[in-house]
Amino acid sequence: xxxxxxxxxxxxxxxxxxxxxxxxxxxxxxxxxxxxxxxxxxxxxxxxxxxxxxxxxxxxxxxxxxxxxxxxxxxxxxxxxxxxxxxxxxxxxxxxxxxxxxxxxxxxxxxxxxxxxxxxxxxxxxxxxxxxxxxxxxxxxxxxxxxxxxxxxxxxxxxxxxxxxxxxxxxxxxxxxxxxxxxxxxxxxxxxxxxxxxxxxxxxxxxxxxxxxxxxxxxxxxxxxxxxxxxxxxxxxxxxxxxxxxxxxxxxxxxxxxxxxxxxxxxxxxxxxxxxxxxxxxxxxxxxxxxxxxxxxxxxxxxxxxxxxxxxxxxxxxxxxxxxxxxxxxxxxxxxxxxxxxxxxxxxxxxxxxxxxxxxxxxxxxx
Amino acid sequence: xxxxxxxxxxxxxxxxxxxxxxxxxxxxxxxxxxxxxxxxxxxxxxxxxxxxxxxxxxxxxxxxxxxxxxxxxxxxxxxxxxxxxxxxxxxxxxxxxxxxxxxxxxxxxxxxxxxxxxxxxxxxxxxxxxxxxxxxxxxxxxxxxxxxxxxxxxxxxxxxxxxxxxxxxxxxxxxxxxxxxxxxxxxxxxxxxxxxxxxxxxxxxxxxxxxxxxxxxxxxxxxxxxxxxxxxxxxxxxxxxxxxxxxxxxxxxxxxxxxxxxxxxxxxxxxxxxxxxxxxxxxxxxxxxxxxxxxxxxxxxxxxxxxxxxxxxxxxxxxxxxxxxxxxxxxxxxxxxxxxxxxxxxxxxxxxxxxxxxxxxxxxxxx
Numbered sequence: 001x002x003x004x005x006x007x008x009x010x011x012x013x014x015x016x017x018x019x020x021x022x023x024x025x026x027x028x029x030x031x032x033x034x035x036x037x038x039x040x041x042x043x044x045x046x047x048x049x050x051x052x053x054x055x056x057x058x059x060x061x062x063x064x065x066x067x068x069x070x071x072x073x074x075x076x077x078x079x080x081x082x083x084x085x086x087x088x089x090x091x092x093x094x095x096x097x098x099x100x101x102x103x104x105x106x107x108x109x110x111x112x113x114x115x116x117x118x119x120x121x122x123x124x125x126x127x128x129x130x131x132x133x134x135x136x137x138x139x140x141x142x143x144x145x146x147x148x149x150x151x152x153x154x155x156x157x158x159x160x161x162x163x164x165x166x167x168x169x170x171x172x173x174x175x176x177x178x179x180x181x182x183x184x185x186x187x188x189x190x191x192x193x194x195x196x197x198x199x200x201x202x203x204x205x206x207x208x209x210x211x212x213x214x215x216x217x218x219x220x221x222x223x224x225x226x227x228x229x230x231x232x233x234x235x236x237x238x239x240x241x242x243x244x245x246x247x248x249x250x251x252x253x254x255x256x257x258x259x260x261x262x263x264x265x266x267x268x269x270x271x272x273x274x275x276x277x278x279x280x281x282x283x284x285x286x287x288x289x290x291x292x293x294x295x296x297x298x299x300x301x302x303x304x305x306x307x308x309x310x311x312x313x314x315x316x317x318x319x320x321x322x323x324x325x326x327x328x329x330x331x332x333x334x335x336x337x338x339x340x341x342x343x344x345x346x347x348x349x350x351x352x353x354x355x356x357x358x359x360x361x362x363x364x365x366x367x
Numbered sequence: 368x369x370x371x372x373x374x375x376x377x378x379x380x381x382x383x384x385x386x387x388x389x390x391x392x393x394x395x396x397x398x399x400x401x402x403x404x405x406x407x408x409x410x411x412x413x414x415x416x417x418x419x420x421x422x423x424x425x426x427x428x429x430x431x432x433x434x435x436x437x438x439x440x441x442x443x444x445x446x447x448x449x450x451x452x453x454x455x456x457x458x459x460x461x462x463x464x465x466x467x468x469x470x471x472x473x474x475x476x477x478x479x480x481x482x483x484x485x486x487x488x489x490x491x492x493x494x495x496x497x498x499x500x501x502x503x504x505x506x507x508x509x510x511x512x513x514x515x516x517x518x519x520x521x522x523x524x525x526x527x528x529x530x531x532x533x534x535x536x537x538x539x540x541x542x543x544x545x546x547x548x549x550x551x552x553x554x555x556x557x558x559x560x561x562x563x564x565x566x567x568x569x570x571x572x573x574x575x576x577x578x579x580x581x582x583x584x585x586x587x588x589x590x591x592x593x594x595x596x597x598x599x600x601x602x603x604x605x606x607x608x609x610x611x612x613x614x615x616x617x618x619x620x621x622x623x624x625x626x627x628x629x630x631x632x633x634x635x636x637x638x639x640x641x642x643x644x645x646x647x648x649x650x651x652x653x654x655x656x657x658x659x660x661x662x663x664x665x666x667x668x669x670x671x672x673x674x675x676x677x678x679x680x681x682x683x684x685x686x687x688x689x690x691x692x693x694x695x696x697x698x699x700x701x702x703x704x705x706x707x708x709x710x711x712x713x714x715x716x717x718x719x720x721x722x723x724x725x726x727x728x729x730x731x732x733x734x
Contacts, residue, residue, distance in 0.1 A: 046413035
């Protein structure tokens with residue numbers, strides 16, 4: 001079999017490259033995916049009750065990148081959804097990130113920007129050398145807020161105590177000094193009006209793009225003659241795990257459809273304390289769908305399963321860098337996306353990286 | 368590229384063969400389709416309002432074949448829907464096929480089975496040699512019912528006056544002598560509970576089955592090494608139209624979503640008289656979906672577009688037979704399905720034909 005461009009992986013990065021190269025170079029593209037659907041973990045579908053859900057967890061598009069926003073708006077409109085996240089803390093619900101309202105509810109007293117800043121300054125635990133994620137949190141927000149909001153959540157999310165996680169995991173705790181309850185402050189936010197799956201179908205609708213699904217890269221690797229390869233799968237898999245495996249944190253989902261119109265006050269409610277799950281998503285908030293019933297999804301982070309989150313620690317970073325060095329020997333092959341770059345890319349960055357790689361290919365091969 | 372079985376066309380016939388051969392022989396199967404979806408014209412999807420619709424027109428599964436029913440029930444449950452069709456005749460709505468209720472409403476008088484039979488006997492126009500579809504209708508139900516219910520519908524459906532259509536088009540007009548309002552009397556009826564697309568996905572979920580979509584047969588014909596080919600595409604296309612083209616009647620659909628729970632009294636309402644469309648489908652009746660809005664689909668038969676209905680006339684039959692003779696020279700290639708057999712197969716027959724071909728392949732190659 002012959003094609004001009006072989007794209008491995010039909011997630012956002014892969015679909016972006018496929019679309020651009022087919023449109024700009026007029027190339028034939030073969031887009032291969034191990035799974036039977038397009039859009040990777042951003043895919044959505046209607047469940048048996050007719051409610052649009054995201055089977056791989058909530059995906060809210062948000063970006064500051066005008067170029068990415070303009071690009072995707074060629075394939076879909078967006079629904080204007082503004083993401084808000086509640087957290088159930090000490091038996092009550094407050095908005096995240098921590099803002100003045102949150103602080104007033106949790107500490108039972110009024111705050112101004114100034115008094116909230118002073119308050120945090122007094123609670124912070126000075127730590128000379130920040131060596132782990134617990135240190136990060138303690139030095140930024142102090143013991144109480146750390147225990148209430150971050151300790152349990154992080155432990156569930158990563159399966160490790162924050163004290164055993166590198167500082168890069170919590171990195172920077174977002175704090176607000178106003179009453180803005182939005183989760184993201186990016187100027188462009190929303191979900192594709194018809195869903196992510198429809199958006200992705202529109203992206204790769206060109207008759208020059210052929211889809212090969214339910215098919216491993218291994219099955220086509222030596223079988224498909226091509227000029228260029230774009231690989232968006234796991235980087236360690238590409239090299240047959242020659243330098244060892246790069247680990248991921250995965251998710252297990254528990255689904256529930258209720259005979260009521262809504263079940264919670266926001267699209268996502270976090271459970272940072274005793275519950276076994278980390279959060280509950282109610283998709284109708286995200287999609288704006290009107291429906292007499294509603295579907296909820298509880299998330300249980302776990303070690304085994306589909307790869308979701310690269311695990312950030314020095315050993316994994318080093319191993320990734322070694323793999324990255326191997327890629328330099330791969331002629332006419334580009335590595336892009338969360339799995340190939342072993343980096344948790346938000347959707348906008350996956351598209352941005354895809355556009356970058358597509359630009360390189362287009363520049364090189366343009367007649 | 369290499370596979371054991373190449374299946375061209377991911378409609379019901381193709382998916383049935385793919386499933387059976389992968390399961391029984393453990394073969395690798397490559398399932399190719401020109402379009403980007405599975406299930407051919409039986410495919411369904413949720414529209415932007417979240418209502419499950421069938422973009423290629425209403426598909427109601429009904430069969431007397433217990434084997435086919437048992438086979439499909441391995442992949443889905445069925446929702447128990449019993450199809451009822453209303454027709455808007457002389458400004459009122461009556462059930463089809465013609466039954467005692469219909470007759471009483473249209474003729475403003477009571478009927479028994481016997482008096483209805485007598486009535487029809489008196490109205491029938493004796494025709495010595497039935498030469499066209501108009502003759503068929505006149506000789507079975509007489510002038511009035513023919514004009515009210517069949518003349519306009521047939522003219523819209525086929526773009527020709529019934530007098531210019533072979534007798535095979537109307538063939539036999541179904542008549543009821545009781546008050547049964549069901550459109551089909553098959554013992555097994557319904558729609559897949561999760562829809563046809565979900566049923567088909569379940570059928571071809573095996574990791575041995577690979578999907579190649581948005582790809583013409585021409586693109587893989589000489590590129591994919593295989594032991595057996597199952598071709599479900601248009602038979603004339605397979606032979607490059609060497610003996611001329613086999614014509615099809617097509618459909619254009621007009622969609623409307625209304626802000627009310629239901630809009631009509633049955634899943635399908637036929638319009639056999641002055642309207643330009645033949646029927647309106649309201650999918651919520653078929654699927655049983657609960658939703659505050661409802662989607663309607665008007666059908667306009669037309670000459671150009673996706674192939675739907677083989678046009679039954681002696682010339683086309685003869686041409687098909689000539690193509691069928693050519694297939695005998697094609698080694699290890701099987702032709703099955705509506706387009707390859709140039710025969711309007713109901714869904715149950717498409718599956719039955721698929722099972723038959725799969726059985727032949729399995730018998731021949733079973734170690």
